[in-house]
Amino acid sequence: MSDPQEFSGQIEEVIRGLAESINTMAERIKGLQNPLSESQEKVPRATKQLDKIAEQTEAVTHHMLDTIEQLTQREQDIRNGLRQIKTMAADGNCEKVQTMADALIEKTDRSSNDAFSIMNALQFQDITCQQMNHAAAMLEDIETKLLQIISVMHGEVEADAIDWNPGAGKDRVFDPHADMVGRKTPQEDIDSLFEGKEA
Amino acid sequence: MPDLKILAVDDSPTMRRIIVNTLKRAGYTDVVEASDGKDALAKLKVDKINLIITDWNMPEMDGLTLVSTLRAMDEYKDLPVLMVTTRSVKEDIVQALKAGVNNYIVKPFTPDTLKEKIENVLAG
Numbered sequence: 128m129s130d131p132q133e134f135s136g137q138i139e140e141v142i143r144g145l146a147e148s149i150n151t152m153a154e155r156i157k158g159l160q161n162p163l164s165e166s167q168e169k170v171p172r173a174t175k176q177l178d179k180i181a182e183q184t185e186a187v188t189h190h191m192l193d194t195i196e197q198l199t200q201r202e203q204d205i206r207n208g209l210r211q212i213k214t215m216a217a218d219g220n221c222e223k224v225q226t227m228a229d230a231l232i233e234k235t236d237r238s239s240n241d242a243f244s245i246m247n248a249l250q251f252q253d254i255t256c257q258q259m260n261h262a263a264a265m266l267e268d269i270e271t272k273l274l275q276i277i278s279v280m281h282g283e284v285e286a287d288a289i290d291w292n293p294g295a296g297k298d299r300v301f302d303p304h305a306d307m308v309g310r311k312t313p314q315e316d317i318d319s320l321f322e323g324k325e326a
Numbered sequence: 327m328p329d330l331k332i333l334a335v336d337d338s339p340t341m342r343r344i345i346v347n348t349l350k351r352a353g354y355t356d357v358v359e360a361s362d363g364k365d366a367l368a369k370l371k372v373d374k375i376n377l378i379i380t381d382w383n384m385p386e387m388d389g390l391t392l393v394s395t396l397r398a399m400d401e402y403k404d405l406p407v408l409m410v411t412t413r414s415v416k417e418d419i420v421q422a423l424k425a426g427v428n429n430y431i432v433k434p435f436t437p438d439t440l441k442e443k444i445e446n447v448l449a450g
Binding site: 188189192195196243246248249251252254256257300301304314316320 | 343348435
């Protein structure tokens, strides 16, 4: 049997070592708190930025739509005027005027089609908005989890008592697969499903 | 073009404008708008609608729930519904078909596709 004094010295050493380890761990955990708190502050700012982008693209899109609508209305007025000129020219037998009118009508048709293509391309705004909503929902989920971790580290609540899937970001509406180009099912296959009514 | 009243349902004001303009260009000038399924049901009480064009992902009431609700109501069980959505996963399309959607387009759509599917739905 070892000397009790020696034994007690050994125990003291072990305890001292344990205390040092615990101190080091506590310092490291304390060191984590600042980055965690900073991250927790930055997430709402990132989410706000995404929301701002969605709002601003919507505003710009509406402005473009206003312009396109005015353009197409103007084109229609020009077309109508040209048709009248054509009719008058036909009555007066003026071939050159008729030819010119035809060419102008064709130009306005093309211009109108181009404007319409631009309008159609603005569908990107709806899809981009859904993609941003998806990103914002993920950020809000991270924010909630960070808050929960900080609460555990502050001893406000036990880790076991936390619901780690509280549903943050679930108020946001989006299709997680929304994509401008990447369709999972081509339109032809969709048509076959509906024509054959196969499920 | 026969007298036809179309209800366009989408929570995105941009998409509603695009759909309305596309419909007008195709000759369908009588178009009513709704911002979600709940709004659509309210509009149905006020207007005699001949065709619904609806998105899927919407707040308050999504498109799928709207269609299921309509199919459970005697007065709307045969009302033609065309779904226009970003959802392109096959399981979603099958779900929509089973819920009673008459045809389905994935966004972004072309004006020709929208016109074609409207004609198909109205003919069928």
